[in-house]
Amino acid sequence: MTVEANPNDLEIVDAWWRAANYLSVGQLYLLANPLLRDPLRAEHIKRNILGHWGTTPGQNFIYAHLNRVIRAYDLDMFYISGPGHGGPALVANTYLEGTYSEIYPEIGQDVQGLQKLFKQFSFPGGIPSHVSPECPGSIHEGGELGYSLSHAFGAVLDNPGLIAACVVGDGEAETGPLAAAWHSNKFLSPVTDGAVLPILHLNGYKIANPAVLARISRRELSDFLCGCGWAPLFVEGADPPAMHRQMASAVDNAIGQIRDIQSAARSGYQTQRPIWPMIVLRSPKGWTGPQEVDGKKIEGTFRSHQVPLPSPALHHQYLPQLEEWLQSYRPAELFDETGHLHGHIAALAPTGTSRMGANPHTNGGLLLRDLRMPDFRQYAVVMRAPGDEEASNTTVLGRFLRDVIQANAGTRNFRIFGADETVSNKLNAVFETSPRQWTAPIDEQDEFLAPDGRIMEVLSEHLCQGWLEGYLLTGRHGLFNSYEAFIHIVDSMFNQHAKWLKVTLGIPWRRKIASLNYLLSSHVWRQDHNGFTHQDPGFIDHVINKKAEIVRVYLPPDANCLLSVANHCLRSKHYVNVIVAGKHPAPQWLDMEAAVTHCSMGIGIWQWASNDQEHDPDVVMACAGDVPTLETLAAVSILREHLPRLRVRVVNVVDLMKLQSGRAHPHGLDDRDFDLLFTRDKPVIFAYHGYPWLIHRLTYNRTNHNNFHVKGYQEEGTISTPFDMTVLNGLDRFHLVREVIERLPETSSETTYLGQLMEETLIRHRAYINEHGLDMLEVREWKWGAEDSGQLRDDKKLVRRI
Secondary structure: OOOOOOHHHHHHHHHHHHHHHHHHHHHHHEOOOOOOOOOOOHHHEOOOOOOOOOOHHHHHHHHHHHHHHHHHHOOEEEEEEOOOOOHHHHHHHHHHOOHHHHHOOOOOOOHHHHHHHHHHEOOOOOEOOOOOOOOOOOOOOOOOOOOHHHHHHHHHOOOOOEEEEEEEEOOHHHOHHHHHHHHHHHHOOOOOOOEEEEEEEEOOEOOOOEOHHHHOOHHHHHHHHHHOOEEEEEEEOOOHHHHHHHHHHHHHHHHHHHHHHHHHHHOOOOOOOOOEEEEEEEOOOOOOOOOEEOOEEOOOOHHHOOOOOOOOOOOHHHHHHHHHHHHOOOHHHHEOOOOOEOHHHHOOOOOHHHOHHHOHHHHHHHOOOOOOOOOHHHHOOOOOOOOOEEEEHHHHHHHHHHHHHHHOOOOOOEEEEEOOOOOOOOOHHHHHOOOEEOOOOOOOOOOOEEOOOOEEEOOOHHHHHHHHHHHHHOOOEEEEEEEOHHHHHHHHHHHHHHHHHHHHHOOOOOOOOEOEEEEEEOOHHHOOOOOHHHOOOOHHHHHHOOOOOOEEEEOOOOHHHHHHHHHHHHHOEOOEEEEEOOOOEEEEOOOHHHHHHHHHHOEEEOHHHOOOOOOOOOEEEEEEOHHHHHHHHHHHHHHHHHOOOOOEEEEEEOEHHHHOEOOOOOOOEOHHHHHHHHOOOOOEEEEEOOOOHHHHHHHOOOOOHHHEEEEOOOOOOOOOOHHHHHHHOOOOHHHHHHHHHHHOOOOOHHHHHHHHHHHHHHHHHHHHHHHHOOOOHHHHOOOOOOOOOOOOEOOEOOOOOO
16 A cells, blocks of 8 residues: 655655755854854864765765654655765764664754754764765665665665665765676565665766666656666656655655565465666756855756865855855754754654664674584594595585575575685575575576575676675675685675775674685686686785774685684674685595594694604695695605605694784784794795785784795796695695705705606606696506606606505
């Protein structure tokens, strides 16, 4: 049933809108005299005016109308501000509805509170100029341009009663993530999910240029939106009374359509994908602000994007114009003598948690429930000795994730997101429990598709990240699996989420949310079939730039370690966890008990691979990552065969942050423990999964840093064999042996002959793969602790039983 707005309702909506506009201008300009009880003077004005006006009046207009329909239809709705700098609007509206003062009692509903509200905005010791974590009701920060719509869809997944009203700026709509996000409607279940109401705000301009969607014809725009599967409702103009009537009709219509779609689907009458409504609001940029300043048009132009008037505190000629602007909202009609919003206007706001600023979904930690977790130990790879079993690490993990999905089927608070790579990354087992969610048509030959599922896949890393962030921010859990090289596509999105986590750690009323978990597979060392384009381990470097309280990086060497790490990460809160794990069959090193111990420490000596138990080592062989671990152990076996008197210590790193000092990262080792592992003066040959300079960066202030010799990815790659990828980058076992020889204090005949043998073997490797297209037999069939069946030179074997 549609409840139409009557004229009295719209008069109240207009009064609220004027009040929000007044508060927004006050935040930009005023230090004192918040209700203009005295003539405006220069000392009442901020000297440095920072902020953005252009998008603000349109967002105030939208917020006021949404308040009305929340009350009229008893909606569970919250507001996402997509335009980059709508901060004044969201602060003003949450203040008017009372949420802001409840969270920040010092910003009271009186004259003194108004003055503090105005002063704090974009002011030292105050709040940022955009929508930020400090603002109640927000899950989306102003700097996250392009992600609003995907956040909105992530928020309503598994929230069947929720509506996310998402304001999309016309400049924002030009970004790649937003352009892809229009297609999120093909993944939304009208039965088990909530609804998204996009409101495309066309105010014509970005910071200095016209916006594309604002300059095409209405028909072309309508065709575009209809082609994306939306039913647009247009609200256009500048005259406030007419615009209020249009907007009220459009919002009522949209809510009616949403309810009809959901009712039909939930009663079983509608089985085809619905066409959801959206609103297109075309209003002037800087609406209701100054028309002209210094003879130049302001309202409706790019010049209103930031502050229309230079600071009147420094340029007194603008004082009358600012006062006229503020008085145009008739504040005396809006606020009583004490500074309270008049009761009949305040009554427009919903009450309690129905207020958009107080909606608990916008503080997702309030709703967060721990995952029900199966015992990860029951998925263990069983082995008798290190290296005697092979397994695909991610295949093993897939069986664990399958049962995580099953265990949480009732609460519907866990999903896996991926860019069409879940099968490729060998997580196939998850489809034994759940299909991919997909509401578009399904053909007979399709696999694992259904209107309701726990797996979200679309070939857009931007959408996957945005959906997952929205899901996490509203109190649920998830995992993003991706090819390692292509996770860089969301570098900026990761940045903003990490910043959100960092800031909210310092906001007492913000509750912690579930961690953002990345599983990076199909990684750099096993992209020999795809080549150079698919080889890039640099996301780790990017992640480590963020605050130590937030980021964690794990490089499990085998499946049992991966299970232990994944269990930990899925249980954790308020981190970004990056897990890098291979998908191809590989040797398994630790039984489950040893894996749990090793992962709990994050770093440790593998005594079974070392022979320095009774003496100081001559060399430390360190490794981080599954392929580097394999090559390190293969190199150790060569050294043990040919230089039996050499004392070798093997150190494996699972938690990369252990390498940092405890002063720099909470996981870091103190200097004493670091020196006990790596010694104070012995050479350390470090085989690392990614770019080698990161290890130097993490260890630069350690005692023995000058003796660290790191081998890793050197931007060398092509279509080749798996082992050749390591050879091209100097990470292979033969190059590692040469590194050891070069660092030994004395040269002997043994080391001379071994060094030459390594050179000859590398030459033979190149000739062999160029002829056969396969790695040499002694590489393919090498096993730790077993006789090697391959020949290096005559009958000289590189591997013996250890």
